[in-house]
Amino acid sequence: MPENKNKKVSGAEAIMMSLLNEGVDTVFGYPGGAIMPAYDALYDYRDRIRHVLVRHEQGASHAAEGYARVTGKPGVCLVTSGPGATNLVTGIADAIMDSVPIVCITGQVHKKALGTDAFQETDVIGITIPITKWNYQITNAEEIPRIFAKAFQIARSGRPGPVLIDITKNAQIDTFDYAYERIESTRSYTIITRPQDSEVDQAASLLNNAKRPFILVGHGVLISRAEEELRLLAEKGDIPVASTLLGLSAFPADHPLFVGMLGMHGNYAPNVLTNEADVILAVGMRFDDRVTGDLASYAKQAKIIHIEIDPAEINKSVQAEVALLSDAKEGLRALLPKLETKQRNEWKDEFKRLTEQEQEKVIEAEVNPQSGEIKMGEVVRLLSEKTKGEAIIVADVGQHQMMAARYYQYMKPDSYIASGGLGTMGFGLPAALGAKLGAPSREVVAIVGDGGFQMTLQELGTIAQEGLPVKTIILNNNFLGMVRQWQELFFDNRYSFVHLDNPDFVKIAEAFRVQAERVENRNDLSAALDRMLKSQKAYLLDIKVENEQNVFPMVPAGASISDIRLE
Amino acid sequence: MPSEKLHTLSVFSENSPGVLHRLTVIFTRRKLNIESLTVSETERKGVSRFTIVVRSDEDTILKVAKQLERIIEVLQVNVFSNGELLFKEIALYRVAADSPAKRSEIEEVARRYGAQMLNLSPSAVVLEKTGSEDDVNSLYLLLEPFGIREFVRSGRIAIAKNHG
Ligand SMILES: Cc1ncc(C[n+]2csc(CCOP(=O)(O)OP(=O)(O)O)c2C)c(N)n1
Numbered sequence: 001m002p003e004n005k006n007k008k009v010s011g012a013e014a015i016m017m018s019l020l021n022e023g024v025d026t027v028f029g030y031p032g033g034a035i036m037p038a039y040d041a042l043y044d045y046r047d048r049i050r051h052v053l054v055r056h057e058q059g060a061s062h063a064a065e066g067y068a069r070v071t072g073k074p075g076v077c078l079v080t081s082g083p084g085a086t087n088l089v090t091g092i093a094d095a096i097m098d099s100v101p102i103v104c105i106t107g108q109v110h111k112k113a114l115g116t117d118a119f120q121e122t123d124v125i126g127i128t129i130p131i132t133k134w135n136y137q138i139t140n141a142e143e144i145p146r147i148f149a150k151a152f153q154i155a156r157s158g159r160p161g162p163v164l165i166d167i168t169k170n171a172q173i174d175t176f177d178y179a180y181e182r183i184e185s186t187r188s189y190t191i192i193t194r195p196q197d198s199e200v201d202q203a204a205s206l207l208n209n210a211k212r213p214f215i216l217v218g219h220g221v222l223i224s225r226a227e228e229e230l231r232l233l234a235e236k237g238d239i240p241v242a243s244t245l246l247g248l249s250a251f252p253a254d255h256p257l258f259v260g261m262l263g264m265h266g267n268y269a270p271n272v273l274t275n276e277a278d279v280i281l282a283v284g285m286r287f288d289d290r291v292t293g294d295l296a297s298y299a300k301q302a303k304i305i306h307i308e309i310d311p312a313e314i315n316k317s318v319q320a321e322v323a324l325l326s327d328a329k330e331g332l333r334a335l336l337p338k339l340e341t342k343q344r345n346e347w348k349d350e351f352k353r354l355t356e357q358e359q360e361k362v363i364e365a366e367v368n369p370q371s372g373e374i375k376m377g378e379v380v381r382l383l384s385e386k387t388k389g390e391a392i393i394v395a396d397v398g399q400h401q402m403m404a405a406r407y408y409q410y411m412k413p414d415s416y417i418a419s420g421g422l423g424t425m426g427f428g429l430p431a432a433l434g435a436k437l438g439a440p441s442r443e444v445v446a447i448v449g450d451g452g453f454q455m456t457l458q459e460l461g462t463i464a465q466e467g468l469p470v471k472t473i474i475l476n477n478n479f480l481g482m483v484r485q486w487q488e489l490f491f492d493n494r495y496s497f498v499h500l501d502n503p504d505f506v507k508i509a510e511a512f513r514v515q516a517e518r519v520e521n522r523n524d525l526s527a528a529l530d531r532m533l534k535s536q537k538a539y540l541l542d543i544k545v546e547n548e549q550n551v552f553p554m555v556p557a558g559a560s561i562s563d564i565r566l567e
Numbered sequence: 568m569p570s571e572k573l574h575t576l577s578v579f580s581e582n583s584p585g586v587l588h589r590l591t592v593i594f595t596r597r598k599l600n601i602e603s604l605t606v607s608e609t610e611r612k613g614v615s616r617f618t619i620v621v622r623s624d625e626d627t628i629l630k631v632a633k634q635l636e637r638i639i640e641v642l643q644v645n646v647f648s649n650g651e652l653l654f655k656e657i658a659l660y661r662v663a664a665d666s667p668a669k670r671s672e673i674e675e676v677a678r679r680y681g682a683q684m685l686n687l688s689p690s691a692v693v694l695e696k697t698g699s700e701d702d703v704n705s706l707y708l709l710l711e712p713f714g715i716r717e718f719v720r721s722g723r724i725a726i727a728k729n730h731g
Contacts, residue, residue, distance in 0.1 A: 188640050
């Protein structure tokens with residue numbers, strides 16, 4: 001811990017000291033003119049702060065997200081003004097959608113040059129107001145400790161999110177007396193984390209009187225570390241549990257009460273039975289339109305209990321009968337002693353029956369194909385078996401993302417990292433390197449499409465330079481597969497600009513000094529996965545999969561979740 | 568379509584730069600047009616009050632209010648319909664008056680409608696009216712035949728009828 005005693009330092013050094021005060025040991029960044037004083041100060045802190053030089057600032061933003069998602073600590077980006085800052089925008093927008101705490105530090109031109117179209121001046125505050133939880137421009141060095149304390153507190157507390165601090169060059173250079181104090185709340189920023197007793201009683205009574213209760217869990221359960229409370233509650237009430245895309249891994253996949261994933265490409269039973277449940281307990285999820293389908297026909301028969309920390313999410317899309325404005329962990333903890341022990345075999349059997357249908361019509365052919373080309377699902381299921389469901393899977397966006405969500409059996413929390421709300425292609429590879437830095441003892445496998453991989457593949461350079469044993473699987477179908485699927489199903493087979501003429505990915509990886517191999521035959525798949533997993537270094541597999549495979553089940557856009565299609 | 572009407576939002580926030588920008592992006596995202604806006608210091612130190620009038624349906628405005636409350640600098644947001652409020656605005660009218668006869672006619676209108684005469688020049692008079700939007704509009708119609716050279720009105724300022 002650095003000393004908090006007053007000491008005259010430059011703004012740039014104060015940035016480093018503030019980072020240490022917040023427990024930051026890893027920073028993802030890229031230098032440039034307006035942030036050079038900070039980089040000069042960083043030079044003296046190399047032993048305490050690991051700076052990861054990415055290949056594009058978008059990579060820094062996603063890496064910070066990946067790091068935050070597996071550690072629960074804010075990920076930090078350090079970049080220059082103008083293009084450096086604008087390159088962060090996609091990752092910031094991604095982070096606000098998925099409630100990921102990141103702190104972005106951007107250099108800015110000298111205070112005197114603000115507003116004059118100076119070289120590399122961009123109004124990054126203006127640009128990022130709609131996509132940050134908070135942002136602030138520091139123009140005086142003295143502001144640094146207080147604003148950093150506030151920024152980290154805002155990023156990590158309540159519903160987490162991205163925060164941006166823009167620092168003018170003069171504020172990095174000027175000196176002042178440094179003193180750091182953590183901030184817990186401000187006059188205008190306070191968070192309610194505990195539910196009201198009356199609401200807890202009401203919720204408990206709804207659940208105790210329910211015949212067909214159903215628990216829907218989201219990312220909030222992972223963020224608040226409420227996995228254990230969730231499991232105890234589900235078991236006590238014998239209530240089936242389904243997960244949103246971002247809630248995956250909050251509840252063990254092999255648990256008898258786990259019934260799968262909700263939403264557009266989720267499982268059959270949980271989608272259909274959402275519209276049959278009488279009481280729904282929604283925990284740390286926000287009824288995203290990819291989860292609900294047509295709202296007018298969503299869970300109309302059910303009384304909904306919503307445990308949610310963000311007041312703006314309550315009654316936004318779906319009307320709650322009872323709302324517990326609270327942290328997911330606190331809410332579940334309060335509910336647990338009031339819940340009656342039950343047995344609900346008939347209700348559970350309904351899930352089993354529909355799950356069997358999905359198994360027969362979709363899953364079997366996907367994970368155990370006997371002939372034809374390699375299927376995405378079989379790759380994911382085999383990987384799941386070989387890693388005992390204990391790896392961290394970082395997906396990009398597209399069909400492979402849904403396959404990774406559907407067919408990997410997540411056994412440990414924080415194991416499915418993907419861009420949910422924004423659906424950002426290019427997220428996978430950089431987020432995987434951030435996740436590996438955050439959880440070095442866990443196996444991290446990026447599962448990406450041939451399209452999305454090419455949006456950020458330069459981060460192989462970062463992976464190689466940092467010596468990170470990140471494993472990458474390209475599920476290569478030579479198509480922008482998810483878009484192709486929609487064109488096939490909803491646009492009359494008119495394939496409009498979805499075919500990709502790809503480079504040799506193995507050669508590309510090798511050029512970055514990452515070991516790689518191509519897999520084209522089913523017979524080679526298992527051994528190739530073994531070699532990849534055995535390697536202590538970065539490794540890439542380019543796996544040729546069936547070109548025109550579709551992801552099913554599917555709720556067509558705008559349709560009711562009851563109309564989910566199995567084929 | 569749910570029915571649209573005028574809503575007044577009282578937004579209390581820290582008095583720091585950029586808050587107005589943060590507020591307006593919430594409206595622009597939903598393509599809501601702000602009918603009027605006033606900002607001032609309040610009786611609490613460092614706290615600003617934004618009075619924002621928007622035409623929208625009730626459901627949308629309640630969601631907007633919660634999103635406004637999510638802004639870090641915002642302390643509190645209240646939503647009112649017209650019936651729950653005491654509200655006023657102020658308007659200035661520059662009216663052509665090139666003869667003494669016309670001038671005394673205008674003076675008569677001003678007197679009847681509770682408007683103040685602020686300034687006389689050889690060719691025009693400036694009137695001030697404080698009242699509801701309707702009061703301001705009615706006076707506008709009465710003055711129009713004389714020739715309105717310039718017209719400006721403040722946004723609404725409002726206070727709840729019942730405190731608490
Ligand atoms: C940055 C960005 N651009 C466009 C899209 C739209 N989009 C969603 S999925 C997809 C296709 C992805 O193709 P690929 O990476 O090959 O994965 P696949 O679906 O084939 O598994 C596209 C273009 C997006 N989500 N993100």
